[in-house]
Amino acid sequence: MDRRQIKTRTAIYDALTRLLRKYRFEEITVQQIIDEANIGRSTFYSHFETKDRLLEQMCNEMFSHVFSDTLAPEKSHDYSKNHEDKRALLEHILYHILDHKENIRSIMNGESEKIFTRYFTEYLESAFGEVIVHMDVDVPDDFKKQFVIGSFIHTVKWWIARGLKEKPEKIIDSYMKCLPGKNE
Amino acid sequence: MDRRQIKTRTAIYDALTRLLRKYRFEEITVQQIIDEANIGRSTFYSHFETKDRLLEQMCNEMFSHVFSDTLAPEKSHDYSKNHEDKRALLEHILYHILDHKENIRSIMNGESEKIFTRYFTEYLESAFGEVIVHMDVDVPDDFKKQFVIGSFIHTVKWWIARGLKEKPEKIIDSYMKCLPGKNE
DNA sequence: CATTTTATCGAACAGAGTGTTCAGAAACTT
DNA sequence: AAGTTTCTGAACACTCTGTTCGATAAAATG
Numbered sequence: 001m002d003r004r005q006i007k008t009r010t011a012i013y014d015a016l017t018r019l020l021r022k023y024r025f026e027e028i029t030v031q032q033i034i035d036e037a038n039i040g041r042s043t044f045y046s047h048f049e050t051k052d053r054l055l056e057q058m059c060n061e062m063f064s065h066v067f068s069d070t071l072a073p074e075k076s077h078d079y080s081k082n083h084e085d086k087r088a089l090l091e092h093i094l095y096h097i098l099d100h101k102e103n104i105r106s107i108m109n110g111e112s113e114k115i116f117t118r119y120f121t122e123y124l125e126s127a128f129g130e131v132i133v134h135m136d137v138d139v140p141d142d143f144k145k146q147f148v149i150g151s152f153i154h155t156v157k158w159w160i161a162r163g164l165k166e167k168p169e170k171i172i173d174s175y176m177k178c179l180p181g182k183n184e
Numbered sequence: 185m186d187r188r189q190i191k192t193r194t195a196i197y198d199a200l201t202r203l204l205r206k207y208r209f210e211e212i213t214v215q216q217i218i219d220e221a222n223i224g225r226s227t228f229y230s231h232f233e234t235k236d237r238l239l240e241q242m243c244n245e246m247f248s249h250v251f252s253d254t255l256a257p258e259k260s261h262d263y264s265k266n267h268e269d270k271r272a273l274l275e276h277i278l279y280h281i282l283d284h285k286e287n288i289r290s291i292m293n294g295e296s297e298k299i300f301t302r303y304f305t306e307y308l309e310s311a312f313g314e315v316i317v318h319m320d321v322d323v324p325d326d327f328k329k330q331f332v333i334g335s336f337i338h339t340v341k342w343w344i345a346r347g348l349k350e351k352p353e354k355i356i357d358s359y360m361k362c363l364p365g366k367n368e
Numbered sequence: 369c370a371t372t373t374t375a376t377c378g379a380a381c382a383g384a385g386t387g388t389t390c391a392g393a394a395a396c397t398t
Numbered sequence: 399a400a401g402t403t404t405c406t407g408a409a410c411a412c413t414c415t416g417t418t419c420g421a422t423a424a425a426a427t428g
Contacts, residue, residue: 002395002403004404005403029384030386031384043405043406051386137361146338147339150339150342151338154338155330155334171327174331177364178321178323178328186374186375186426187425189374192376227377229416229417233416234415
């Protein structure tokens with residue numbers, strides 16, 4: 001890839017990241033991004049069709065990184081085997097989120113939250129779907145799934161919204177204590 | 185209030201409701217609302233400052249109705265007393281949501297979802313905050329609250345997103361089975 | 369019923385933002 | 399050095415927003 005393209009691309013990403021610390025995504029204009037990134041107007045549009053596509057791609061890169069290596073098939077196999085490994089995987093995810101501390105809070109408003117949730121749900125579904133079904137609670141399978149996954153994602157969002165203060169271990173510990181049934 | 189005002193107001197509400205069945209809120213323009221409602225442009229703006237304020241007020245009316253009579257101080261006192269009454273209150277809320285079946289699904293996208301969540305959280309917080317703290321799980325109080333309330337709201341959203349197919353009793357039953365600790 | 373008050377209408381307007389185009393400058397490749 | 403690709407930025411057409419104002423219609427008042 002041409003160096004120039006990489007340069008403008010990262011310039012745009014960085015600009016948006018910086019702007020997101022001050023403004024909500026909805027109130028940021030393309031012109032602001034262009035000025036902050038120090039690029040020409042037509043350059044922006046040759047990289048991204050719209051402002052929304054930019055956000056989408058930025059989120060995709062970010063979230064795919066957050067969930068990437070944890071889902072390597074060999075690893076996920078190990079993880080879901082027993083209680084302690086599940087705990088380790090969940091903690092691992094939180095640490096990955098912690099890596100993006102700077103971005104994640106400002107990104108976590110409006111449309112981007114949905115992208116995050118979609119990614120997260122798909123990921124947890126594929127990593128834990130099977131395990132959850134085998135949990136010992138007398139409710140329909142689909143309900144069980146939505147409850148366990150939904151409450152986890154909600155917990156993570158809560159953790160992020162409050163500034164990622166608590167240690168991942170603490171969050172996962174509390175979360176698992178709140179889960180129903182014997183899920184060892 | 186002037187009859188004319190009431191007429192335009194409901195015309196606008198109805199128009200937006202109808203449009204929301206076909207388009208997402210973000211892609212609806214003021215002009216579309218005006219045309220659909222058959223009113224003059226300046227009339228719209230004499231009623232609502234912006235499109236967002238319209239949505240906000242519409243949601244406020246709707247959600248305050250959903251949560252209104254269930255939170256009458258005397259009643260909530262009864263409700264949180266014992267296990268069965270809590271169940272009854274939760275079911276009651278779902279039935280109220282069911283009353284708005286037509287609107288609620290289309291409204292439940294984008295910005296309006298946040299208004300719903302805010303209302304819902306505040307309500308549950310005030311109705312059950314005390315009760316939750318006394319639940320027998322060894323996690324911090326604030327975590328306990330966010331988990332119990334968050335997972336309930338998520339469950340309700342899940343129920344709505346799938347078309348409110350299940351009976352309220354069924355949803356509440358499953359939900360309570362998933363809750364941790366002895367909360368009788 | 370006549371009068372006064374208030375709401376609606378709609379065209380016209382200014383302003384902000386979007387996304388496109390294009391010719392020349394600048395940077396990369398071979 | 400020549401050829402290719404990307405960047406630049408001004409200019410443009412468009413869409414949507416929110417305001418203004420005089421004319422018209424409807425409601426409230428006495």
